[in-house]
Amino acid sequence: MAWARSIGVFGPLMDFVGTSPCVPVMPTAMWLELSIGNIEVSLAIALVAVSLSGLALVVVHLLAPGKQWT
Secondary structure, eight states: OHHHHHHHHHHHHHHHHOOOTTOOOHHHHHHHHHHTTOHHHHHHHHHHHHHHHHHHHHHHHHHOTTOOOO
């Protein structure tokens, strides 16, 4: 179900954002690099995106130390 939903969201995202190489959006950049065969570059972009999301989580938790996250 999660895979189907992510694929279902990916199509409209590509239509909304566009698929030109000039657009600096990470999912679009990953897709374009993967579609032309640059697997290493696509993986590097994915690792940067995962690192940024992890960093954002750490920052949120540091800014609200007494908050109970459920």
